[in-house]
Amino acid sequence: MLPEDVLDRARAVLAAFDAAGLRLATAESCTGGLIAAALTEIAGSSSVVERGFVTYSNEAKTELLGVPSDLIGRVGAVSAEVAEAMAAGAVAHSRADAAVAVTGIAGPGGATPGKPVGLVYFGVARRGGALRHERRVFEGDRSAVRRAAVLFALELAAGVAAQGVR
Numbered sequence: 001m002l003p004e005d006v007l008d009r010a011r012a013v014l015a016a017f018d019a020a021g022l023r024l025a026t027a028e029s030c031t032g033g034l035i036a037a038a039l040t041e042i043a044g045s046s047s048v049v050e051r052g053f054v055t056y057s058n059e060a061k062t063e064l065l066g067v068p069s070d071l072i073g074r075v076g077a078v079s080a081e082v083a084e085a086m087a088a089g090a091v092a093h094s095r096a097d098a099a100v101a102v103t104g105i106a107g108p109g110g111a112t113p114g115k116p117v118g119l120v121y122f123g124v125a126r127r128g129g130a131l132r133h134e135r136r137v138f139e140g141d142r143s144a145v146r147r148a149a150v151l152f153a154l155e156l157a158a159g160v161a162a163q164g165v166r
Contacts, residue, residue, distance in 0.1 A: 002038055006147070009154040010038040014048050016161035017098075023050040024157060025096035027065055027086040029077065030104040030120060032056060034150045035157075050096035055086065061103075065089030076112075078103050080121050080133040087123030088131055098126045100157040106145045120149045124160050 002010075017024050026035045026049075036052030039045050053064050058077050061067040067085040075081050086101035104120030111117045122134045134156060138148040 002041055003147070006038050006150055006154070007041060009151055009158075010042055010045075013154050013158045013161070014039065014042055014045055016158045017048040020161045022048070022097040022161055023095065024048055024161075025050050025090040025094040025099040026052040026153075027090040027099055027101035027123075028052065028054050029056055029061070029086070029102060030106045031102050031146055031149050031153070034146060035100065035102065035153050038150060038154065051094050053086075053090055053093075061086060061089075065093060076115065078105055078115055078119060078121060080123075080135060083121035083123035083133045084125070084131040085123070087125035091125045091127050096127070098124070098157070098160045100124050100153050100160065102149055102153050104145070104149060106142045106149075108142060118145050120145070120152075122149075122153055122156055124156050126160055 033054045039049050055061040055064050058072050062069045065086050066089040083101050083103050087099045090099035101123040105117050107117035118138045120136050124132050138145045
């Protein structure tokens with residue numbers, strides 16, 4: 001159902017988390033659950049995937065993850081601060097040891113000055129550890145942006161399991 005390169009990356013994440021004895025949560029906005037779908041496409045993923053949050057609206061980010069609405073109002077949903085808050089909220093509102101979060105503008109609309117189509121922020125968190133974010137701008141149409149975001153989020157997640165958040 002999903003492209004083989006995405007499934008290969010998901011397998012690597014599951015292997016890294018399993019080897020570390022850790023559980024993972026996802027918090028997704030522009031990817032709409034595709035990260036969790038990639039992970040759960042793999043048999044045996046239930047030993048690693050604790051839960052996934054699809055928080056497409058700002059209200060969902062606040063209600064499900066505890067992202068402060070004033071933060072969203074101040075910096076916008078597509079920001080480093082919100083990506084980190086989403087990751088922290090996913091850890092806080094789950095039994096997971098770590099989380100990866102994604103928020104962005106997949107297009108074709110939604111761009112604003114300074115926030116082009118293809119802009120995606122990623123947040124990673126480890127329970128009791130530091131938060132970290134990454135910013136990327138991906139090229140292509142909506143599908144290409146979302147696919148690239150899923151691949152990059154899975155890469156970040158594998159790194160969290162292997163090395164922790166720094």
